[in-house]
Amino acid sequence: MSPDATPDPYADPIAFGQRLKILRTRRGMTRSQLGGLMGMSDEWVKALETGRRKVPRLEVMLRLAEVLRVRDLSDLTGDQSAHVALFTGPGHPQLAAVKSAVDAFPVATVREAPPAEHLAARLAHAWAARHKSPEHRTVLGGLLPDLIRDAQVAVRQADRAPDRRAAQATLAEVYSLAQFFVAYQPDAALLWRVAERGLIAAQESEDPHAIGVAAWLAAQAHRDSGPAHFDAADAVNLETLRYLEPLLPDATDDVLAITGALTFEAGYTAARRGETGTAWRYWDQARKLAKRLPDDYYHPITSFSRAIMGAHAVTVAVELHAGGESVRQAARADAITIKSRPRRARHRIEEARAYQLDGQPDVALATLDKAHEAASETIRYNGYAKRIILEEVEARQPERRRRASELAVKLGLLAQ
Structure with missing residues (x-):
């Protein structure tokens, strides 16, 4: 060397x-x-x-x-x-099948694309199944390979320009669903391939909602890559917000919601940077957008809604490492109102981080138990949950060590 x-x-x-x-x-x-x-x-x-x-x-x-x-x-x-993987999950058994479908290049395929309505119905079913299942990666792993292949072929076989744009919008959404499956698994290259293909398909679709969703996921991928990538996260995020802003006066609920989700993401990145004022300013802007949505509305991909803003407040406070404020926000938020099981589990993990920051490790472990009940495949792939559990496995108090060890076994961190 x-x-x-x-x-x-x-x-x-x-x-x-x-x-x-x-x-x-x-x-x-x-x-x-x-x-x-x-x-x-x-x-x-x-x-x-x-x-x-x-x-x-x-x-x-x-x-x-x-x-x-x-x-x-x-x-x-x-x-x-x-050897303890912290921010990468164990690798789902269906990962190879999903990767194979993503990597396929159906130029001369004899596979016939299903009707657009049929593909849209299958995609809606896949989103609904993801939100309802505690083992959402297993559910998606079974649905995604054929869904990806059919969406790719639909784009290839679309004859008219409007049909092709609609097919690209569907393909972009399929890649968004795939990114939820691939995230936190041990194949970073595949994650980026999915994110980039989603962005390209969304741009080709010229559909504001598809563009917003793809940008929302790309910004997350950049931010989760570490501080050196925060500027890239902001570049994607803020450029997309500038594109969407003129559309808001006449926007559908879905476009309004993805704009709110992107606005919060800008605050999330600011919180990661430690920029308190900026983080809460974006959170407040997102809350105002949420108030324009119907009371019972839930965005089918991001879960953005009026109800989610309490959970988002916990995340901002936790990322700013404000223990007391994190716990206060957790007390205000109501996890029961979050319809999506994976999103509810993620909120419980954020609450656990809040209690850990505030010096309440027993409450943190109890909250992680609730996260496991909501969606076992969310907590199993979450690095923050693993960090709390591994720390408390070393606690001096026997009862706390026991509870942490039980959770570690559930997550596969320790052999039974």
């Missing part, structure tokens, strides 16, 4: 501090930024990186992994016996 090359923390037997510095640099973070997100100083980070401070205890290590979006704890510790 060249003396000027950056060591690879995944291959070279280097010290913890060196790993920390490399991973921080790869995320595009300064010592001050990392220290601020940890509630510490840049000198604290420097002391860790230079070896002047000892390797931190487990709860601090897990927090570092969360902030740096480290996929596996051993990548940070260097201890391969501590």
Whole structure:
């Protein structure tokens, strides 16, 4: 290796501090930024990186992994016996089948496309099944391969320009559904392929709702890639909002809702940056858009609605690491009103993060139990839930250790 090359923390037997510095640099973070997100100083980070401070205890290590979006704890510790995937799920049995369908290139296929109405009905059924099932990835894994292939063929076989645009809108929505399945699974390249194809199909459709949904998911993919990608998330998000804004006076409920969802996403990214005022300003703008929707309206993809704004408030407060405010927002939010089981489970996980931030680990574990009841395949793939559980497995209190261990077994973190 060249003396000027950056060591690879995944291959070279280097010290913890060196790993920390490399991973921080790869995320595009300064010592001050990392220290601020940890509630510490840049000198604290420097002391860790230079070896002047000892390797931190487990709860601090897990927090570092969360902030740096480290996929596996051993990548940070260097201890391969501590192999724990944090932000990547275990890989669903149907992942290969979905990947095969995404990768197909149906140029000369003899497969006949189903009627547009039939394809739309199947897609609506798939969304409804996802929202209702606690094992939503398993449900989608069975539906997506044929749905993807048929939507691809429908675009290829559309003869008239209006039919082709409508087929592209359907294909974009199928890719959006696929992104929900692929997210947090161990194939980042596939996730980006799905996101990019969704954006292209949406643009070809010229359908504002399809464009908004594809941008909403692309912004999330960028943001979840770490601080170095926050600007890219904002670029996609804010450009799409500028496109949608002139349409709002006469917009359908679905277009109004995806605009609200995108507005909140801008606040979510701001909260990740630690920009308190900006985060809450976007949240308030999203709440005003939600108030223009009917009381019982739920966006079929994002769950954006009046009811979801309480859950969004919890997320903003948690991302800003405001423990007391997070708990206050959690008390105001009513998870029962969230119709989608995966979205309800995600909200319970955000509540658990709030209680953990506020020094209430027992309540956090009880809340994660509720998340598991709502949608087991949401919590199983969620890095924040894993972090809380792994931290409490090391707790001094026997009862807390027992509850955390039971959850760890449910999630497959520990063998039974």
